[in-house]
Amino acid sequence: MVFGQLVIGPPGSGKTTYCNGMSQFLQLIGRKTAVINLDPANDQLPYECAVNIEELIKLEDVMAQYDLGPNGGLVFCMDYLEKNIDWLKDKLEPLMKDHYLLFDFPGQVELFTLHNNAKNVILEMVNKWDFRLTAVHLVDAHLCSEPGMYVSALLMSLSAMLHLELPHINVLSKIDLIESYGKLAFNLDFYTDVQDLSYLQHYLDKDIWSEKYRKLTEKLCEVIEDYSLVNFTTLNIQDKESVMDILKLIDKSNGYVFAGIEGNITEFNKIAAAPLNWDYYRYPLPFFFIQLSAVQEKYMKDDEDDR
Numbered sequence: 001m002v003f004g005q006l007v008i009g010p011p012g013s014g015k016t017t018y019c020n021g022m023s024q025f026l027q028l029i030g031r032k033t034a035v036i037n038l039d040p041a042n043d044q045l046p047y048e049c050a051v052n053i054e055e056l057i058k059l060e061d062v063m064a065q066y067d068l069g070p071n072g073g074l075v076f077c078m079d080y081l082e083k084n085i086d087w088l089k090d091k092l093e094p095l096m097k098d099h100y101l102l103f104d105f106p107g108q109v110e111l112f113t114l115h116n117n118a119k120n121v122i123l124e125m126v127n128k129w130d131f132r133l134t135a136v137h138l139v140d141a142h143l144c145s146e147p148g149m150y151v152s153a154l155l156m157s158l159s160a161m162l163h164l165e166l167p168h169i170n171v172l173s174k175i176d177l178i179e180s181y182g183k184l185a186f187n188l189d190f191y192t193d194v195q196d197l198s199y200l201q202h203y204l205d206k207d208i209w210s211e212k213y214r215k216l217t218e219k220l221c222e223v224i225e226d227y228s229l230v231n232f233t234t235l236n237i238q239d240k241e242s243v244m245d246i247l248k249l250i251d252k253s254n255g256y257v258f259a260g261i262e263g264n265i266t267e268f269n270k271i272a273a274a275p276l277n278w279d280y281y282r283y284p285l286p287f288f289f290i291q292l293s294a295v296q297e298k299y300m301k302d303d304e305d306d307r
């Protein structure tokens with residue numbers, strides 16, 4: 001069975017850096033990993049990629065030939081990939097036996113909230129090739145610093161979840177930079193747990209730029225809360241404890257942790273119900289489970305620091 005991750009998120013959210021860091025981490029813990037670059041705008045890759053969409057189609061060629069801008073060009077490239085899905089299958093075939101796959105996707109939000117091309121490629125992998133994939137949706141943590149931007153991050157995440165209909169982990173990436181645009185109004189768990197968005201209203205009322213859209217934002221918050229689907233986990237890709245915490249969630253969501261258990265319902269239930277440390281500790285790395293409060297302490301300023 002093939003397991004892997006679909007790494008998505010808006011431009012600059014850290015997808016390529018994530019694929020690089022996660023693939024190094026996976027190799028470190030003994031998992032044979034291949035990175036597949038499906039972003040034709042990725043010109044400089046920090047990782048060694050096993051498959052590169054550039055071998056099929058180049059964004060600059062499309063833009064020149066059809067007189068398209070970068071967004072239109074990317075949509076064209078994804079349409080082309082969908083039509084040439086056999087190319088992808090041929091390239092992935094040698095990896096299917098024993099590799100864990102990381103897919104680096106383009107950052108155009110509309111590909112994962114609106115168009116069906118990327119979704120159809122993914123559905124083919126999941127439904128026809130029997131891949132077990134989790135969508136890892138990265139959102140830059142600095143969006144928490146402004147209520148309006150945070151609401152748009154929530155909406156974007158919800159739209160991607162509803163559009164893709166896959167196991168899905170939303171991630172606040174670059175958590176080490178979370179307060180680089182100023183101190184946050186709430187504790188970190190407010191932003192990760194998405195429990196009560198009515199508190200945001202007070203901050204939206206104070207912001208003259210948001211005033212015009214206050215009612216709209218209020219209604220959008222109600223939609224997000226009604227679905228009650230979105231929450232976030234945090235990531236600093238340079239911190240291997242942070243990477244491991246995310247990997248644990250992903251492994252549980254796509255069933256990787258259950259892969260070795262054949263017909264043993266007791267073992268299955270034990271893993272499904274337990275907080276998961278599984279066999280990551282087999283490897284000689286000094287890992288600890290970091291609680292959210294520890295993440296907050298590490299990356300956010302205490303009120304006392306301001307005195």
Ligand SMILES: Nc1nc2c(ncn2[C@@H]2O[C@H](COP(=O)(O)OP(=O)(O)OP(=O)(O)O)[C@@H](O)[C@H]2O)c(=O)[nH]1
Nearest residue numbers: 010011012013014015016017107174235236237238
């Ligand atoms: N401090 C910090 N910087 C990060 C982290 N993750 C990514 N970055 C930086 O964020 C910038 C953008 O990262 P990329 O990996 O290129 O983002 P991307 O989503 O692939 O961007 P596009 O290809 O344009 O869609 C780079 O300068 C990275 O070094 C992180 O966890 N912490």
